[in-house]
Amino acid sequence: MTVDDAVLNISDLRIGLRADAEVELLHGVSMTLARGERVGLVGESGSGKSLLSLSVMGLQPPAIDVRSGSIRVNGSEVVGARDSRLDELRGRSMAMIYQDPMSSLNPVRSVGAQIVEAIRAHATVSRAAARRTAIDLLGSVGVRDPHRTVDNYPHEFSGGMRQRVMIAMAISCEPDLLLADEPTTALDVTTQAKIMELLDDLVEQRGMSVIFVTHDIALASSFCSRIDVMRRGEVVETGPTAEVMRNPQHPYTSALLASICTFETDPTRPLLSGVAAADALTGGASR
Amino acid sequence: MTTTTAIATAEAARRRSSLRVLLADPSVVVAMLTILLVVAFSVLAPVLFPDANAIDSPNRLLAPSPSHWFGTDELGRDLLARMAHAGQLTLLIALGAMALSIVLGVVWGMLAASFGGWIDEVLMRTADAILAVPMILFALVFVAALGSSPEVLIVILGIVKAPLAARVTRSSTMVELTSDYVRGLTVIGLSKRRILFTEILPNVFPVIAAVATLNIASAIMIEASLSFIGLGVQPPLASLGTLLKIGYGYLPDGWWYALFPAAAITVVIAAFNAVGKRIERYLDRRAV
Numbered sequence: 166m167t168v169d170d171a172v173l174n175i176s177d178l179r180i181g182l183r184a185d186a187e188v189e190l191l192h193g194v195s196m197t198l199a200r201g202e203r204v205g206l207v208g209e210s211g212s213g214k215s216l217l218s219l220s221v222m223g224l225q226p227p228a229i230d231v232r233s234g235s236i237r238v239n240g241s242e243v244v245g246a247r248d249s250r251l252d253e254l255r256g257r258s259m260a261m262i263y264q265d266p267m268s269s270l271n272p273v274r275s276v277g278a279q280i281v282e283a284i285r286a287h288a289t290v291s292r293a294a295a296r297r298t299a300i301d302l303l304g305s306v307g308v309r310d311p312h313r314t315v316d317n318y319p320h321e322f323s324g325g326m327r328q329r330v331m332i333a334m335a336i337s338c339e340p341d342l343l344l345a346d347e348p349t350t351a352l353d354v355t356t357q358a359k360i361m362e363l364l365d366d367l368v369e370q371r372g373m374s375v376i377f378v379t380h381d382i383a384l385a386s387s388f389c390s391r392i393d394v395m396r397r398g399e400v401v402e403t404g405p406t407a408e409v410m411r412n413p414q415h416p417y418t419s420a421l422l423a424s425i426c427t428f429e430t431d432p433t434r435p436l437l438s439g440v441a442a443a444d445a446l447t448g449g450a451s452r
Numbered sequence: 453m454t455t456t457t458a459i460a461t462a463e464a465a466r467r468r469s470s471l472r473v474l475l476a477d478p479s480v481v482v483a484m485l486t487i488l489l490v491v492a493f494s495v496l497a498p499v500l501f502p503d504a505n506a507i508d509s510p511n512r513l514l515a516p517s518p519s520h521w522f523g524t525d526e527l528g529r530d531l532l533a534r535m536a537h538a539g540q541l542t543l544l545i546a547l548g549a550m551a552l553s554i555v556l557g558v559v560w561g562m563l564a565a566s567f568g569g570w571i572d573e574v575l576m577r578t579a580d581a582i583l584a585v586p587m588i589l590f591a592l593v594f595v596a597a598l599g600s601s602p603e604v605l606i607v608i609l610g611i612v613k614a615p616l617a618a619r620v621t622r623s624s625t626m627v628e629l630t631s632d633y634v635r636g637l638t639v640i641g642l643s644k645r646r647i648l649f650t651e652i653l654p655n656v657f658p659v660i661a662a663v664a665t666l667n668i669a670s671a672i673m674i675e676a677s678l679s680f681i682g683l684g685v686q687p688p689l690a691s692l693g694t695l696l697k698i699g700y701g702y703l704p705d706g707w708w709y710a711l712f713p714a715a716a717i718t719v720v721i722a723a724f725n726a727v728g729k730r731i732e733r734y735l736d737r738r739a740v
Contacts, residue, residue: 224635248643251641252641254641255638255639255640256642260640263635265632269632269635269636270636273655274651274654279637283640283642286643331636334636334640335640338640338641
């Protein structure tokens with residue numbers, strides 16, 4: 166696989182605060198994603214995993230700027246791209262679903278209208294044709310009775326159903342890369358399982374590449390073929406899921422694995438010992 | 453399925469209740485009825501009083517009587533008929549000015565909110581500058597320079613009232629821009645212009661409606677003031693302000709000539725203000 170075959174190629178990405186040259190948030194992250202590959206990006210809060218996925222979409226907050234490195238999606242450079250170019254890439258080459266399905270749909274427009282808008286942003290199709298596609302999409306993400314619900318408003322859906330609508334919108338333009346930033350964190354466990362199942366099917370059918378951002382390494386391991394562990398703005402470990410789970414190389418990964426609760430977990434074991442060991446190895450917070 | 457239906461019904465009830473909340477306030481009901489009455493009366497003026505401008509010299513300056521409820525003017529014309537026609541012009545100017553101010557203000561505010569930075573600064577400082585000049589003075593200068601046909605008045609009042617709409621639109625748009633659904637639409641590749649005008653606009657519409665209602669009241673006020681000092685609508689055309697000004701010359705003997713147009717202006721402004729303020733207060737409470 167050459168670099169240009171990759172759906173996503175990030176090389177030596179450095180991101181920092183615009184206002185303070187001293188503060189660097191991502192310290193030269195590199196990552197390549199092949200077509201159809203699923204990568205789980207795991208790490209604790211503040212490790213830079215969400216910042217990385219937002220940067221891929223070209224959506225880093227205004228206070229933050231990309232200092233060096235490149236992000237290529239389907240061979241197109243995202244870093245420094247104009248807004249109009251980003252609008253073309255978003256939706257068609259890459260799409261994103263994220264945490265809060267309760268507020269991520271426009272409350273005053275029907276879900277159908279929003280999906281239609283998404284389809285028509287990238288393809289010249291009639292409103293009627295786009296609406297038919299929207300109904301098909303809603304059906305394929307498991308929304309019941311899509312012919313009727315297409316005209317419903319977001320508040321008429323439950324959290325899980327809204328996340329399905331979000332997924333329908335995200336895949337409406339058949340992106341090659343799907344960024345899922347904690348898509349199930351706000352949902353209860355049973356809904357979470359159903360959404361993961363749905364994602365699994367859709368990704369399989371459509372051959373999308375996925376970056377699955379989560380703090381839950383157990384969830385990531387069930388869904389992804391590869392795990393990248395991030396800590397303090399660096400990818401500290403990467404490898405096939407089975408390999409990483411069985412034989413973690415980095416102490417931080419071991420600590421993350423140790424944090425998974427199982428029936429065998431010893432409740433008296435100190436939870437933070439693994440992290441403390443990792444701190445000692447990486448030089449603590451000196452960065 | 454039953455739960456979905458239940459939620460939908462509850463929501464429908466809630467949505468209807470926003471109008472119900474407004475109508476539960478008797479002052480709003482009275483104000484809305486007043487507005488309706490005045491509008492109907494003005495619109496129907498040509499039908500109700502086809503010969504309002506016919507001069508009838510023997511009946512000059514008659515006091516109110518059963519045949520002339522509001523009395524007659526200096527040329528013997530029925531004052532009620534003249535007021536109906538004048539009201540038509542007053543409302544036309546006020547509504548035109550409101551529409552223009554909203555269109556200008558919404559675009560103005562949305563551009564400021566979405567570009568930010570120095571464009572925002574320039575646009576909003578311009579708005580501040582216009583708002584800092586007393587409105588009547590601003591209008592005076594332009595009327596003196598451009599004349600005072602109804603069209604010119606609409607444009608001037610529209611421009612004078614636009615900054616208020618711009619400010620309100622900008623602040624509401626900025627709130628909406630940070631919301632998750634805007635990010636959701638951005639990640640699927642909707643352009644900023646599309647997001648602003650098809651997605652955000654319906655969300656900020658209620659706030660704009662409140663400003664629009666208040667702008668109507670204020671436009672009537674300024675138009676009447678300009679007419680009163682002789683810079684508004686010129687005879688033979690007449691707005692309520694023009695009638696008031698002419699009637700003022702016949703005080704105190706022809707008291708009805710000034711009194712009824714003045715009362716009409718007051719009532720209409722009060723009615724629009726009552727509705728506008730109530731919408732504003734309702735929105736405030738919802739925001740809490």
